[in-house]
Amino acid sequence: MRELVFFHLSDLHLTAGPEELLFGQVDPAVNLRAVAAELRRMDLAPAFIVISGDLAHQGSPATYHALQELLAETLAPFGVPVVLALGNHDDRRAFRQVFFGEDDGERPYAYSQWVEDLRIIVLDSLVPGEAGGWLGEEQLAWLKRELATPAPRGNLLVVHHPVVHRGVSRLGEEELILRDRSALAERVRGRPVLGILSGHTHVAAAAPFAGTTAFTATATAFLGDPSTRDGGRMVTGAGFNLGTVRDGMLIVNSVVLPSEQRLVAEYRFSTRAVIVAGRSQ
Numbered sequence: 001m002r003e004l005v006f007f008h009l010s011d012l013h014l015t016a017g018p019e020e021l022l023f024g025q026v027d028p029a030v031n032l033r034a035v036a037a038e039l040r041r042m043d044l045a046p047a048f049i050v051i052s053g054d055l056a057h058q059g060s061p062a063t064y065h066a067l068q069e070l071l072a073e074t075l076a077p078f079g080v081p082v083v084l085a086l087g088n089h090d091d092r093r094a095f096r097q098v099f100f101g102e103d104d105g106e107r108p109y110a111y112s113q114w115v116e117d118l119r120i121i122v123l124d125s126l127v128p129g130e131a132g133g134w135l136g137e138e139q140l141a142w143l144k145r146e147l148a149t150p151a152p153r154g155n156l157l158v159v160h161h162p163v164v165h166r167g168v169s170r171l172g173e174e175e176l177i178l179r180d181r182s183a184l185a186e187r188v189r190g191r192p193v194l195g196i197l198s199g200h201t202h203v204a205a206a207a208p209f210a211g212t213t214a215f216t217a218t219a220t221a222f223l224g225d226p227s228t229r230d231g232g233r234m235v236t237g238a239g240f241n242l243g244t245v246r247d248g249m250l251i252v253n254s255v256v257l258p259s260e261q262r263l264v265a266e267y268r269f270s271t272r273a274v275i276v277a278g279r280s281q
Contacts, residue, residue: 001153003246004118005044009035010052010160010199010240011219013089014070016062023234023264023276028057028221029070031238035220036074038257042242048080048115050243052199052217053087053126053160055095064098083113085122087160087200088131092124108139117152118194118245123159125178133161133178133200140183147191153245154192159184162198164207164214171230172269176200185210194250197241202232204239204254215252217241222264223256231268235261 013028021027039046056063075082086092086109095109096102108124121143125133135143147155161178163185178184188196189210196214202224205216218224218239225233237259244251267274 001117003244004047004116004153006046006115006243006245007039007049008052008197008215008217008241008243008252009049009220010217011054011087011202011221012051012067013054013057013219013221014063014067015057016060016066020057022057022221025264026222026236029066031220031222032070032074034257035238035240038255039078039240044242046078046080047118048083048120049075049078050083050120050158050197051085052158052197053085054089054199054219054221055084055086056091057089057221059089059091059094061094061098064095068098081113081115083120083122083158085109085158085160086124086126088126088133090126091128092126108136110139110142112146119146119151119153119155121146121155121157123157125159125161132175133159135159135178135180135184137183140180140187143184144187147187147193151192154194154248156194156245156250157188157196159196159198161200162205162214162216163196163209164205166201166203166205166216166224167226168229170228170232170269175269181209188212194245195243195252197243202234204241204256206252213250215241215243215250218254218256223259223261228266230270231266233266234264236264237261 239256
């Protein structure tokens with residue numbers, strides 16, 4: 001089997017336009033364009049592109065219209081499937097209205113898609129109004145049925161919320177991880193799952209999980225500091241993962257674009273304080 005190369009992006013946090021800056025100073029569209037330029041520079045022929053959630057920052061219809069235009073500009077020219085997942089900043093109803101012209105309420109946006117003989121299974125961990133994630137029994141039962149059907153090259157799972165912690169322990173980390181990850185592990189263990197792709201923390205990480213490997217990608221909107229113990233620090237910059245499926249394995253390389261990594265905001269779980277550009281919010 002030929003190797004399959006793909007790009008894993010996450011946490012675009014797009015806004016409706018350049019007048020809406022994150023933290024009053026970051027234009028996420030500029031960062032996505034920079035990431036797309038780096039993907040083109042690599043001169044690879046990806047089989048597909050994954051974006052693992054937080055497509056929008058506030059989930060308005062205007063933002064999803066802007067997302068459609070930006071994807072057409074930056075990623076559609078690769079001519080391959082762009083596999084989208086939703087994150088906690090997204091809005092299911094607005095996303096479906098803009099992308100599919102349908103109003104399907106809060107039904108999870110979960111589906112599977114084949115790329116050659118690899119099955120990509122997208123899960124929806126969005127819990128409206130919460131930072132943490134949850135799949136629920138109905139979605140986990142659907143996943144079990146999907147995994148029971150053979151996939152010649154195996155399965156690749158995509159879910160916004162990580163199933164393993166970011167790395168060094170920190171206050172509040174249980175609020176950010178997938179809450180029913182133990183139930184997910186039961187569905188995954190013993191099945192041909194090459195890996196699980198996530199985002200949410202804005203920090204690249206890899207760790208074993210239920211007989212496979214869980215990978216998180218850095219974000220395109222801004223980067224997280226992996227060393228914080230109380231909450232998080234957000235700095236300027238963008239990155240992504242380069243994935244390769246070969247010899248029955250998934251190999252992932254983390255790529256971070258050169259940047260000054262200037263502090264733009266931080267939050268502390270101990271006080272629930274958010275500091276943006278030196279101002280307490």
